[in-house]
Amino acid sequence: MTGSSALPRAVISRSALTAAAAAAVAAGGTIADLRRDAWGHGILSVAHVALAAGAEAVLVDSSDEVDALGDEGITATADAEADIDSRILYGLPDADGQLSTAPVLRLVGRVLSTKRLLAGEAVSYGYTHRATTDTTVALVSGGYAQGIVRALGNQVHVAVDGEQRPIVGRVAMDVCVVDLGGRDVPVGAEVTYFGGSGSAAPALARWAAVTGFTVAELVTVTGLHAEREWEA
Secondary structure, eight states: OOSGGGSOEEEEEHHHHHHHHHHHHHTSOSEEEOHHHHHHTOHHHHHHHHHHTTOOEEEOSOHHHHHHHHHTTOOEESSSOOOSOHHHHHTOBOTTSOBSSOOSEEEEEEEEEEEEEOTTOEESTTOOEEOSSOEEEEEEEOOGGGTOOGGGTTTOEEEETTEEEEEESOOOSSEEEEEOTTOOOOTTOEEEEEOSSSTTTTHHHHHHHHHSOOHHHHHHHHHHHSEEEEEO
8 A cells, every 4th residue: 555545643742742841941951952853743843832831942953944943933053952851852761661751742553454364374575473373463554664663573562442462574665564463453543653641652662672773763763754743
């Protein structure tokens, strides 16, 4: 399946961002790091919230962005150092999966199709996973082209209707396979990779441990390659 309907969604919580920005500024510092489109969260919206919370300026990638934000009345710099804690600002977990603030970005895919898988049958290319019992698997939007790194296959879980279920087999370019454990999940159902308020909230810590990338790198890449939307 191709096209925007196959892309995962980066859902940004306005309330989580507002609370996290207030906590980050209260913890100390005056300049917020908004490079790489605010770590994939959306530079203009995050800039407004950060300054409303008391930040004095934002750090961006280029002089063009400095000028563009200046037109919006936002003080920006491309050559200073950010001193506001970005982990607090974006609600990201530490290495132990601990969160100081609620995640601002929730990455979600959707179930594109489901199929029965009999014991001994394999999924995805290379057949790195074979079912040990009869089960049901789902093809879910989101793959390595959107930052869901191939190393995550057979290594991490996602949240499906509040329950942790494993990604099985190799992650493909735009999709991955999730073992539903025999559950009946409808096409179109939401699958949470990380973030939000449920069991997947600190999942980026596990992603970082598995892939060798930092939490910052992972959230930025996925945020930049998903369809971004906002929620209250």
